[in-house]
Amino acid sequence: MRRAAAAVFGRRAVLRWVHLILGGALLMPYWLLGTVVMAPLFDGQGMFAASLGMQFAAYGFALPLVAVTALFPLARPMSVAVARALCDVRGRELADGPARGREARTRTAGWLVLHVGLGGLLSGATLALPPFALTLMALPFSERLQRSELTAYYGLDQPWAQWLGVPVALLMLTALAAVAAGAGALLAGLAPLLLGPSRADRLAAAERRAEELAVRNRLARELHDSVGHALSAVTLQAGAARRLLDSDAPGDREFVREALAAIEETTRRTVGELDHVLGLLRRGDEPSGELPGPGLEALDALARGAGATAAVTWTGDLERVPPTVSREAYRIVQEGLTNAARYAGGAPVTAHLALGDEELEITMENPLSGRPAPVRPGGGRGLRGVAERARLLGGTSAAGPVDGVWRLTARLPLGGGR
Incomplete structure (x- = not known):
């Protein structure tokens, strides 16, 4: 009742x-x-x-x-x-x-x-x-x-x-x-x-969710590449500086000074990138166009931060590479150097960029250490990010052991930046 x-x-x-x-x-x-x-x-x-x-x-x-x-x-x-x-x-x-x-x-x-x-x-x-x-x-x-x-x-x-x-x-x-x-x-x-x-509403909602997921994945790649590389480079440089401080070899002080300068440059650049990405997450903005970040013009600084065992060379005028391709190529080289710092045990790593008429080819090599690479909890996502970056530009990538070296290659069409 x-x-x-x-x-x-x-x-x-x-x-x-x-x-x-x-x-x-x-x-x-x-x-x-x-x-x-x-x-x-x-x-x-x-x-x-x-x-x-x-x-x-x-x-x-x-x-x-x-x-x-x-x-x-x-x-x-x-x-x-x-x-x-x-x-x-x-x-x-x-x-x-x-x-x-x-x-x-x-x-x-x-x-x-x-x-x-x-x-x-x-x-x-x-x-x-x-x-x-x-x-x-x-x-x-x-x-x-x-x-x-x-x-x-x-x-x-x-x-x-x-x-x-x-x-x-x-x-x-x-x-x-x-x-x-x-x-x-x-x-x-x-x-x-x-x-x-309606069906149209559900389709539009699914498209919005897909776009939001793509943005989150993109921001995750930015954080992984910039912060992961910075931590690896800083760890490598700090470890080398500490070992030299314990020895009495001449010139150690100058090498330590260079290592500390590389650490300072790497962390300052990475903090700027991190602030920008976290700002986007905090405001809930969806980045339109391209996320600002370093391009191929910053290769020299990237090589210095990776340590004395890293050598980056290129052929062709990199200034004519479209900004989008330049930025993604920088991230691919950065990820290759990060992987080498983690798994190559201080072995030298080379990166060469060859600019052609229609594409930019990136080749990175470092000697295999003869032991399995350490596995981090949850697994690494760097190579997956490299593949995603190349695929989004319409290019291809491959990574694996070849003739006693670990080789990472990526082919990026120049038209992918339009």
Whole structure:
């Protein structure tokens, strides 16, 4: 009993009733226009003195106009906002944004016609029934009402009939509340179907998720390459400097000074890159175009930071390499040097860039140590990042042992930067 009373008179039922009354208010301009159009068919009856037949004719004329209005882009966002606030429908079940495509517009039109149509009927009943019911309830206690034409018109001139009007009035109000609760529940149940995402909406959402995932992967590559290389280079330089400080060989002080300078340069450059990437993550921005970062012009600094065992050479004018290709090529060389620092055990590593007419070829080699490379917890992602960078530019990459050396090659089309 208590559950039934809550379903009819509870807060959710009241909010849905308000939602239906708002639908009735939205119907009024269309209904007034309908009375003007239908007046000649009913002997020129006015809108307030019209018969019940004319009022329903105007109501039927108004609903197709409502359906046409629902085709405008803002109809669905407004309907969704009101349904979420008043119909107690979970937000994820409803679509966001304007309706795009025939399916979404048709659903929105169906929802608006149902909302406005039911709301118009219920609003009329809400305006008419409560005053009449209150009059019936006050009739046994008011001699003025007993002498009015109301009692004769409805056959309530007998005292027993007047007292019978009290429970009838209560029953009418309860029935009105029950009908409003049922209509509100019907709208709430149909909201996910009519205002939920269409196939086009789901496709657009999937595309947005794919774009967000691509951005996250891109930022992850930036962090992996810049920070991973910096840590490897700093570890290598610091270890070499520490070992030389323990020896008495001449020139050690100068080498330590160069190592510390390389550490300073590497960390300063990496901190700038890290600040930029973390700034994008903190603001939630999606980087458009290219993420700023070093290009092939910074190869000399990259080689100095990698230590004395690294040699980077190139043939051709690297200034004519497109910025996108230049930046990705720098990251590929950086990752190759990082891998060599981790796994080659201080063996010399060479990197050569050959610029052709249509592509840039990168070749990096270091001797195999003769023992398996150490495996980090979770596995490395550097070679996967190299492959992704080359593939995004329309190029190819390969890595593996060849003739006693570890070789990393990448071919980057120059047109991939356009």
